[in-house]
Amino acid sequence: MSNDKPKYGSDVMVEVLRRLGVEYVFLNPGATLRGLHESIVNYGGNAKPEMILCTHEETAVAMAWGYYCATGRPQVAMVHDILGLQHATMAIFSAWRNHAPILVLGGTEPLEATHRRPWIDWIQSAQVQAELVRNYVKWDDQPMGLESAVESLLRGYQIAMTEPRGPVYIAFDAELQEAEVPEGFALPDFSRFPTPLPPAGNAQGVRRVAEVLARSEWPVLLVEGMGGSPGGTEALRSLAELLGAPVIAVGPAFSLSNHHPLNVTGASEEVLRDADLVVAVGVKHLEFMLKKAPAEPTEFRDLPGGHGGHMRYGFQSIVREGTPIVRIGLEDYAIRPWSEAQGRLTPADFPVLGHPPQVLQDLVQHCQGLAGGASFRRRMENRRTRVQQLHETLARNAEVELRERRWSTRPISTPRLAAEVWEAIKGEDWVLAHGSLSGWEQRLWDVEADRWVAAEGGVGMGMGAAMGAALAYRGSGKVCVNIQNDGDLLYTPGSLWTASHYRLPMLTVMFNNRSYFQDEGHQVVLSRQRGRPTETSAVGVRLEDPATDFATLARSFDIYAEGPIEDPDQVAPSLQRAIQVVKEGKPALVDTVTQGR
Template sequence: MPRDEPGPGRAEAMDRPQPSGAPDNRAWGSDAIADVLRALDIPFIALNPGASYRGLHDSLVNRLGNTAPQMLVCLHEEHAVSLAQGYYKACGRPIAAALHSNVGLMHGTMAIFNAWCDRVPVLVIGATGPVDAARRRPWIDWIHTAQDQGALIRNYVKWDAQPASVPATREALLRAHQIMTTAPRGPVYVNIDAAVQEMPLDSLPPPPDANRYRAPPPAAPDPALLANAVALLSGAKRPLILMGRVGRTEATWAERLRLAEHLRAKVGTDLKLPASFPTDHPLHLGAPGTFASPSLQAAMREADVILALDWVDLGGTLRSAGAEEGGPQVVLVSPDQRVHNGWSFDHGGLPPADLYFDNEPDPFVTALLAALPGDSPPPAAAAGPQPPATPSEGGLTIAGLAASLRRSTPGREVTLIRVPLGWDGALWHFRHPLDYLGQDGGGGIGSGPGMAVGAALALRGTGRLPVAVLGDGDTMMGLSALWTAAHYRVPLLVIVSNNRSFFNDEVHQERVAKERGRPVENKWVGQAISDPDPDFARLAEGLGLLGIGPATDEAALDAALARAIAHVEAGGTALVDARVAPGYAPSMASALTREPKHT
């Protein structure tokens, strides 16, 4: 997708190093390592500075000129990884994150887990004090060196390495990049010994030809198995397609639309994942949700064939809908089993499959379309745009927040980077793969601000307005990530859906109180974010953003958004505090608290 050219006030214009003086012909291990990052075409490396990679830091600045990759200073290691995750989700291009020693890795672990569950590639570069104990400085190098640092995250990265020489480090980076960009994608970790970075070299090796170490192209589906799928889906009377982890390009979007219309299949989508199908299309079932809606569950039970395109937790979803045993035939398309392990259960329930394709969904859809008999029917007409209703009187709700945002953005292409748990999928239609970027994968609260910054950075030059609607708890945990957006002049609008509570747990406490015959009125105790209420507008101003609020009704929010959007479209970062009443969409509240079905 197009990108703006670097210029004054752009991220690329920030933090420009002074040119070197007299040429210094000496070379260092970190110089050779930095050359590999440039060869891999890594545009940015998000980091919180740390002495364990001071050698690499120097090479990025004084050898590469802090460009390709450019460092993005973050105020917490979690934000660095979250930023990289958000960047990839918006543009499909991986970047790096650097974490200082064992302590920085400990800070970053939750964000790495989120990226793992979200199947997002992040090149996590770690560092350690000298493994050779004789080279360690007193105290500090001892507490910042670990026997097996990668063991902290080995269960939720695709691969990790702690190379012991410059050539081994260069190879490890090439291998890590290849592995993380091969489906199913995910984060990788390369831990670079400080002594290796600071090792003097007689000469620099030439940069590698990274094209010779790229990920392989996606595999085509087995022809015989594909023929079986063609026969099964062509003969289906009530087919259903579950759109899961699928491609994000306009071309793959168009192919999925053609497939659904050719099969006249109903379609279900998932609010945990980015937009994958037009939600106002006549074939789309109801509104997308974090959990399958009643209408989608009913469609699963009524379908004769389900085509599952890498759906998240297909087994659990079918079981919850009562469509697992004796139900529809299932065509499963997913390479995800390649990364399942015994530590993390993010793989969900074991799904039944009558036909199982160990493929990415996109090449399968392409091959299926080419093999299906007959011509595609003419495209069905989509519903018209959601009307921008006039402001409602009274207190602000999440529905009112969405209505205000619609009124404030006529004619604009909006990317919803994130939405809070209380968001109802019916509040906003998705008609393009960049209309919505999904949740964080692992449910690690505090990830929203960092992901918003990374996504907004990647969206520059696309003509889209990046908007992150974040919960107040998520915002408070990750608030300092927004400084990075302000510093690097990243246009971004953050709306805090501020219900002044960790409300997800209020829902659970209400369920427990009802079961035990105890006062529901006490559900807020230990959950409230009040007395004092955080002043998000002043906190944002302190980080260099435009801060507005609190807005307590739709009219006030309309005015706040008009001011904030003008600021963002002028190149700034803005935060609006929207004081909403606590509450969830009915399907979300019931799904969070209902008892699971047992088999």
């Protein structure tokens, strides 16, 4: 950072980012950002924040997302006027849907119309740029002066980091960035603008929930993303152990160790159908978790990976009618009129609006005061015994399916690939940066909080999210693992340049089923319903003729790569060689050709 006072508006903006703790600015460059760009490099010395060059704005936003998932610290994605913003929209939408705080900074052509160049400055201007994303950011602004620009950055950071979190968009006039700082300009005292603490649940509501929990015979804790907030996993574990209650974790984000005897994720239908109380904590799509799809045509059930999610309607409740439901979280604060992401209105007999970790901590305290009687202890012990037996059964069943049914299949089965990756990394200091092998990594690996980033995202964001997490761990010696879908990487293949250029220590294992496989299921179901041939389900879906050689693609970016591998017995040695490269501080890719799921 230069010791000189900020001379230009963009210098001031960089100084604000530095004081906010921003470490990285992810960008694809553009003329409307040239002021900020130059200031980051020459005023800021390209350090805290440091620029990370991306080949697509979707990758830039995804990297900011992945870095936040790994560290809890929000970063900046810079996008050039309406062109870069349009490229970034899918990633911004996904960040909003998943409550990821990202500062998306844009540049505008001169707002004073008489200062615009003919043609180019006009065709890239809009009134106002934020209209492109206003429906799926928490807040947006287009400040006209330097003092208001500073306030916008401060306010944007506060809003992004206030629960429920999410992205914000701020557009800066190119002339404002390049104007000289007026005499006497001073920055405010940043210590006076802290991020608000998250809201706690209503005390009376929490007490009511504790009372029904203490009376329940078979309460089920349905949880999502508890590891994403300090104290969340600890509070969940304390409550589950106090009650002896089964825990079902939703989604890829970490909530509870898969080795905890009360974690019965994978047996949701068996657990929920007997529930006399469901406690949903931080669950975004509750209806989806409480219902099951109807039976599907035999032809589709027999396909590898076939499941009921391809049916359009006819979903049936798993829980018994009238089962009381507790809903804890802040999702209601995130509802917007444009998006229908909130899903159908689901009954919630005991709604508690509050930050999940805090509400669970309060529930533990209240339940401890209600847990002294013999009746409570008897029910708790009976539940604990039943849940532990179910936990052990799940583990045995996973091993049976892996070893006896899917070990030697070709192409490589997802459980076999998950097992081979686990065997390769379990002796290393590893972390899962992104991705999933149809959930098998959660069944076969040791899932612990310090090993699990698992940044999720929309289609096309996988490599970017993984790279953001790998950047966070660069220099730590960790082996960052990215389970990368083939179709997802084909949206942003240029992201491999960024991984190579910045020496990101990441092992990418391709989940290469050579298909947009989800849609094969849709085609099979609909063809069957219409009495038409199902053999055509791959037309317009399969990624074959040619099949992409991701190893050759990676090598073209100077990344160590092996594959394509179709023989499951060849996976282990390839992974071992690739891990050695990652331990040297460089990226590596192993292209494995797999079953559909």
